[in-house]
Amino acid sequence: MRHLLRALFAALVAVALGGCGAGDTSQAQTDPGPQGSGVNLAAVPKSSYPAPGASEAARFLNQVSFGANDAEMAKAQQYGYSAILEDQFYMPSQRTHEGYINTVTATDLGDEHVMYTFWREAATGQDQLKRRVAFALSQIFVISLQDANLQSYRRGVASYLDMLTRNAFGNYRQLLQDVTLHPMMGLYLSHLRNRKEDPATNRVPDQNYAREVMQLFSIGLYRLNPDGTLMLDGNGQPIETYGPNDIVGLSRVFTGFSWAGCPNTSTSCFNGSGTQSPNREVMPMQAFPQFHSVSEKTFLGTTIPTSTASDPMGDLNRALDVIALHPNVGPFIGRQLIQRLVTSNPSPAYVGRVAQAFNSGRYQSGAYSVGTGQRGDLKATITAILLDIEARTVPTSDPGKTREPILRLAQWMRAFYARSASGIFLVGTTDDPASSLGQSPMRSPTVFNYYRPGYVPPNTAIATAGLVAPELQIVNEVSVVGYSNFMRSIVQNGAGSNSPRDVQPDYTAEMALAHDANLLVDRVSLLLTAGSMSAGTRSLIVTAVNSIPYPGSNATTARLNRARLAVFFTLSSSDYLVQK
């Protein structure tokens, strides 16, 4: 209830400020910003694929955005894949998450505000690919509002998601640096205020970031071949990428960093006490040489020798260079991005092609070439993922990937042009698996994300087949109930708080076909499943639609109910829940 009132108040404030055009921050929110990319779509060099048909366009858009809709499908069919990508690569962002948070009165601020801005951009942002990739990155470079240390820093968390968005088409090395120095990561993995060792008190540097930056953000536990398969030693055993001594060495690098915005010679500034900048949660951490270790730092085959002068930024740059140049990074990060955008079980050859694009910084498909030629180019990496033959061909043996709950709700918003009465998309946290999605953006339970990239559901045919199914880690006997009941209500009543609910779909196009159950179901199947609905599923949904009499006592009501039913049933079908 408190959240609801808070949200109402925020909405009223935003409307009021927007109405009289006052204040810089609110203007940033009401000003639509630059529209479109300015790219001449007809002139973009063509990829090796012909222009897609309707279902191919829908399939592509469900990989490169938060969901296909009529307008985007028409654009893809007219101009082809490369034009859509190029358009997105140059598409400016109209808003930032932090910009929205800045419009909320500090004392009202809650986690739900981070959710609102996420949902608004997922549903309506013109920079869809960048935000979809940023969402994928947020599941690799994880921070979480669930962590008690971050709960008073919603603005900082919003700025972290902005940072990922900004870097989504940039370079991995810069991304790694921005992640490392963001104060929210510093709080989350506790290298903010991390001090050099002190033998007198047995204090040693905090090892948290040193461990996770290698295990999760860059190279992983075991050495990989260029195609992402495990490299094996003479005994057929995997080879560890690092050991405890590498962690000790690297932990010394990540010492002497803390809040920016106050003198970096001040102990109280380092400790976060005394006069602190009001903007410290959105500024990269700064180096405090007196708290940085000058001891020898050995890790990953590199040694930074003992020095007399403390050089925190120099050491950090050197360490991140070593990590980013490790041959594991391309296949390790590339495979996870494939899993987030395309499929759970890419072939080694597919991973190898993506890693090659990462390493060379360039990718070419037909006449369409992308990339700066610098290692770690994420535009080239993403293009390699999306224009690969395995991404662009409907698979025959690969079972695909489970759509994660957040993407399901986002896709419903996109496909049916959901609009927010407040303009703010008042959809709060959706954590509870028993009554909602069991997943909220930026609220992973741990740094290991909602699910692991290598998760194998025990005792299943999936395990027997040697496949992974990451998203199934959050599918269970409880979550299937919560999802079904949650979506049943949303499809009918809209999403979010307020009455009527703030986020409402537009089923006009579906209602127009609703007199004919076959036409209706085919349209919903195209939008949501890229036309992949099985005959059995289609037949069940047609039967159910026909159980609503048409025209009945009120033809418009019948059309609306039939449209809703077709949408809800499709969203519940395994045909939809697994993206192929």
Add this chain to the structure above:
Amino acid sequence: MRASRRRFLKTCSLMSIAGAASPFALNLAAISAASAQTLPGYKALVCLFFYGGNDHTNTFIPYDLASYGEYSASRSSIAIPRDAALAANATGPVASQGGREFAFNPALTAFKTHWDAGRLAVVANVGPLVVPTTKAQYQNRSVPLPPKLFSHNDQQAVWQAYRPIGEGANIGWGGRIGDLLAGQNANALFTCISAGGSSVFLSGVNVLQYQVGSSGPTSISGISGTIYGSGTAASTAYRSLITGTSPNLIENELRVVTNRSITANQQLAAALPAASTLVPAIPANNNLASQLGVIARIIAARTTLGSNRQVFLVSIGGFDSHDFLLTQHAQQLTLVNNAVDAFYSWLVQLGVQNDVTLFTASDFGRTLTSNGDGSDHGWGSHHFVLGGSVVGRDVYGFFSPTVFGSSVDIGQGNLVPGIAVDQYAATFGRWLGVSDTDMPLVLPNIVNFSPRYVSLLP
């Protein structure tokens, strides 16, 4: 070891004759065959997992003056003060530890009560091992070691899985115990139940982990009645749509889970008493207490559900205390204290306090060293066992001096475990009804340890 391995394979092959075509289908006949005889009465295990790696040093604290002095000197800024709150939680001299005294963290007031009542035991320095391992053997890498020590997800899996293969392990020892005892239950699905989220702990070769929400069973509304003004044909079609089978492996699994959810929900909804029947009321704003509440309700329905042997998992996160150890650890332990204390009251209410044993587990212990205001990933850790059958008011194993350079300190005060997870696990497995000869099926490495059991349970 070889004989056990053969036995294991033989049992597996027996179990999988009918199940080979559909490995996810429960093979009740085979499970029953593996359990030779009906065991008397009801018994259940509850694993309470602290996700993140509990700081054991500040959970069970050396208290006599000499021991506290060592602790305090080693921990410096993250030591808990030896004040009245700590004194109130002190154990008194513990004979098995040479008369040393200890104290429960000031938040664990109920643990002290249960200790005094003789139903709570402490097991010192438990952790994953492949074979008994000394500090020198660890340093020289002269014995096989568990993989990826100090890594959260891997060590969670090593603690929970029946063999130490790290993340990706898919058979847990709770699930293997369930495999062997599911035949004691009318419905094998209710053998291994998690209210604490997905984990490998409760997945057996045949037995599945059944997950239940912390508020109890819930039903899918779309499978009955009408939807958006439809006829009842729609809800019938809906049920077919979300269950049934699919040739796509992932799609099929989604349908399998949904089908299981619907079936189990109907059984539980009919059998479980209301949450409001529990006395005292479920502590508010305490998810762990809610999880234990639904477990208590399932135990209450044991006769209706035909359950005789069950293994449960509950969990609580927030233990990765690299920072703010003193404040946040106390908050988490307060939740634990209140939840566990309420749970024990419910067991007494149900008259099953001697039939249910709760034990704790965690990713790993933490360093003795301070990193300023927290501690880092370690290895061995102290744990608690609570229940009417527990020989309590004692510390099992060797509680080493809380100093650097001790005989078990492998650096930063991290402990090479003195008691293997396998020995800890076998203790619970035997109590629940797994025979000595079957134990290697649950814990293949148990044959490497002697004694195989900790003497805290009969």
